[in-house]
Amino acid sequence: MKDFLQVITDILAVIFGDAPERPRTPTPLPPALPPASPPQPQADPNEPQDAGEVSDSDDPVVVSHEGEPPRDTNGPEFDPVPAPPPPEEVERPDEPTGPGRPNPPAPEYRARYMWCIDNGHGSLTAGKRSPVLPDGRQLLEFEYNRDISARIFTELDRIGVAYYNVLPEVNVGNFLIERVDRANRLSSSLPKLFVSIHGNAGPAASLQDFTDDEVRGIETWYYHGSTNGRNMAAVFQRKLIEHTGMVNRHLRSKVTGQFYVLRATRMPAVLTESGFYNNRYDLERMLTPEFRQAVADAHVAAILEIEENGL
Template sequence: MSRKMAVLVITGKDAGGFLLGFLFLVLLALVTGRAIPALAPLHPALVGKVITIDPGHGGIDPGSHDDGSVLEKDIVLEIARNVCYLLARARAVPILTRHGDWEMSPIWPDEKTRHRQDLAARIHIAHRTNSDVFVSIHVNKIGSKSTSGAIVFYSKDKPESKRLATCIQQAIRDVAPFRGRSVLEGDFYVLNAARLPAVIVEVGFISNPEEKELLLTPSYRGRLADAIFRGLLAFFEGS
């Protein structure tokens, strides 16, 4: 066999190996339901951005709940984890304040009440990690069954927070079939204390029967996570 032929044979073999490897990765992605990291879409506007994602409540604080079976702290943790996964895949640097079912108060014991300690800890994490933005995720509940839809809160006199709130709300509109999709000024401790663009995303009302039904569906929680991710992408692309 001539040297030329040998080169051709080796090249062909490599191409076959590459194809087999690629097919294996595609198969792996289909089986695990996850995107292939090597092929994950990289978003230049998000690369290297430090983004604190805060699932509200946790531990002894269940947040909003419906006769004890549906707990806000569990729903928001799953959404927050999914947002972090999408951000990491886009090569941002997500910081998840709470990885499991626990409260955050031991991190910041300087405040008087456990509740205030818990909130202060979350914004402390965003400051300590020099985050670019802070997004706290919650589920809403009120007395009326008819009220529905996501609300995104920002703090007064913080235009970048308002812009972030608007970007996230616009993205949620694409996936949530509910009314009342507001961007509102809110007087909340974490938002007032934040020295960075910060929002509270109330993804929906568990007091609304149809919305509760959807919030209990993993695919809907996944769509909400994707919407929050796309809202963040729009925010950084616009800055």
């Protein structure tokens, strides 16, 4: 009955223009969405970010005899490049001849390859440093790589070898994908070869601990199955041992999980590991300018041998 009377009252109120306002329950608004944020890049845990650390899980293939012919022929390759013809020796009529004739100027160097030299890291790369010695000295791998590369560049400039500095920037991190992309994008009339320069690190409890004393020396990595990469690595490893006298850890490769700079470069590529900066014996040598110059000289000697003989 009460509801019926309320309905009648409402009808009369509408007819005579005096409808009472009913309190209304507001419809709740949907909760505000959080502001959109750009997606953050996620590291692929299955992709090795770079070289420079030894692990039992690496499962490397160690080649003890650098002179053996490779068995596999897959991987990035190119056709053999013939040596450039020597410049013609033309005697100009205005040049003096006979005894006392001054030596003619050296002929211009004829480059055979374009060498993509990779410094390995930037200053913002996490880790990649030796334990601090009691006298405060410490090796930072990015600085070690760049010191050696700079010495190589100086000599290649003097000779006239064609090269490309893959990572001139310093204040960057690993920059891994960009380093490889730059080498791949580089336009060159010469066949390209890639050399990544590194210092190594062995298993240790922390950055302030040394690895086992037996984990030391020099090794060179190549893309498993690449004949040219294998031949190239053999030359670099041989020259590095000859110039430094370090422990020979031989050629190394991986059947799976290969280093990105070796498997993603579209050219024969090698990665040199010149000493373990967390080995107490190697570290002392790696901190000296004499050893760094020897490592640089070894790289230049390998480059010149390949320039002369090809792969």
